[in-house]
Amino acid sequence: MSYLASNYNRRKLSFKKGKGSFLYSYNGVKYLDFLSGIAVNTLGHANPKLIKALNIQAKKVWHVSNSFQIPEGEVLAKKLAKKTFAEKVIFCNSGAEANETAIKVARRYFYSIGKPNKNRILCIKNSFHGRTLANIFASGSKKMTEGFGPKVSGFDHFIYSDLKSLKKKITKKTAAIFFETAMGESGIKVHTKKFLRNVKKICKEKKILLILDEVQCGIGRSGKFFAYEYANVKPDIVPIAKGIGGGFPIGAVLMTKKVSRCMIPGTHGSTYGGNPLAMVVGNAIMDEVFKKGFLSNVRKNSKYFLKKLNNLKKNYPKVINEIRGIGLLIGLQVKVDLGNFINKLTENKLLTIRAAENVVRILPPLNVKKKEIDLALKIIDKVCSEY
Ligand SMILES: Cc1ncc(COP(=O)(O)O)c(C=O)c1O
Structure with missing residues (x-):
């Protein structure tokens, strides 16, 4: 048993x-x-490089909490920022947590600019963003949400790759469009460059944030560091996890400086997020992935x-x-x-x-x-x- x-x-x-x-x-x-x-x-x-990084740090300090500076996290945030669209990073522990944080950042951004009602998140029907309450309702999947009511509100859904359906679902209240750049759990479905560019154009026109979930397709899995690079679009917020830890639990939310300003002290936190053990592993992964x-x-x-x-x-x-x-x-x-x-x-x-x-x-x-x-x-x- x-x-x-x-x-x-x-x-x-x-x-x-x-x-x-x-x-x-x-x-x-x-x-x-x-x-x-x-x-x-x-x-x-x-991998010998990851073992070495972890072992060296394990003999120094494992955990201090975010009450203190964590230099190893500063280094990883800088590496991520230098190589991507990102200007600011929040570390966490998993993909679901990164996605929840991304949703929080989007909503808080509009709140901070005096538009608290612009708070709805537009997602793909039958998508996958993790198993926390907000994420299962973001997925729009009957199977994943069954038995877990009451429904977490604030999510609307459009049909995969269907621009018409997306446009129809946009209202004045839409704060962000949120989907995976290339969908993993949902059956390996890759959005066309054209679709991504059109979505970005709509986001710009309607002042909507673009959140691209790169938890599964990011960190080189697509052949570029981020899958959105193929379409040359610039997202506002990108949650990551999985590959950045190579087996050590890490999550992170990458964002522009503009949206990050709303995340003032007290708006978000995590006991373990960005702990030194995780950060040295993330740094070692980045060094390898960006090797020529x-x-x-x-x-x-x-x-x-x-x-x-x-x-x-x-x-x-x-x-x-x-x-x-x-x-x-x-x-x-x-x-x-x-x-x-x-x-x-x-x-x-x-x-x-x-x-x-x-x-x-x-x-x-x-x-x-x-x-x-x-x-x-x-x-x-x-x-x-x-x-
Ligand atoms: C695209 C995507 N987002 C989020 C998650 C959730 O990540 P985690 O299981 O680390 O919470 C997954 C996990 O498979 C995923 O594929």
């Missing part, structure tokens, strides 16, 4: 150790880990992987419906039973994870090797051939 509550449908697998793109189970089996703790392990498992050739290598591997997967699609039209993705955020939409397909991949020592719309999510570490991609392709090929 387990004393853990039953809110997860866990696979009967546990791991003793990990190295690079591989995980080793307690019963001695080696798995190719192409889910990376759901887009978290940016540099794979047991790192992001271009993600794009190169992505191109190769997507091309080969599209070949498999041609070979197995009865099994694979569509290949989706950007960078190393890849989706394989199957025509067969999704759980069964993922189980078969697992039996063949390839770990992946499901997403909506019958999609197998493939999320290798960003420093994955070509020969590891080839191994994954071989396994996918074998599993497809068994249908």
Whole structure:
């Protein structure tokens, strides 16, 4: 009997150790880990640079709280600001917390400029922003909110990639448009550059803030540091998490100076947010991701992987419906039973994870090797051939 509550449908697998793109189970089996703790392990498992950064800090100081200056956090905030649109950063601990904070910043911004009624957040129907109360109601998903009423109000919804539906839902009260630049849990759905540019244009015209959730698609996963860079649009607020910690829990909200001014002392806080252990890991991740050739290598591997997967699609039209993705955020939409397909991949020592719309999510570490991609392709090929 387990004393853990039953809110997860866990696979009967546990791991003793990990190295690079591989995980080793307690019963001695080696798995190719192409889910990376759901887009978290940016540099794979047991990366020496991350271990070193964490170990050095662990011997100095673990936690002091935000009652004090945290120099390691100053360094990470500066690195994020220098490389992105951001001018100010608030650190927290997870993606859901980053999104909640982003919503708070947007609302507080309009409050601070004398428009407290401009407080509604326009999101995509059936999206995913995390599991806190505000975020599940932001998602507009019946499944996620069922049984968790009363409804958290203040959220409106438009249909994915449908500009007409978006325009229809905008009112004088709309404070922010809030969605994932490339949608992960919802089935690996990538907005077109045109759509993103049009949304930005609308935001400008109607004085609405643009919040782009890059919790899953950010930190190089898309092949650019942020996925919005492909469209060359400038958001106002960007929540991040997952990849910036590489396995250590970190979240952050990046924002412009203009919107950040409303977050005066007392408006927001977190005991752990930005703690020194987390910050040194974040700094080490940033240093690696911005090394020359790192992001271009993600794009190169992505191109190769997507091309080969599209070949498999041609070979197995009865099994694979569509290949989706950007960078190393890849989706394989199957025509067969999704759980069964993922189980078969697992039996063949390839770990992946499901997403909506019958999609197998493939999320290798960003420093994955070509020969590891080839191994994954071989396994996918074998599993497809068994249908
Ligand atoms: C786009 C997006 N936003 C937010 C979250 C929530 O992050 P966390 O699980 O760290 O709270 C996730 C998690 O999968 C996500 O994919």
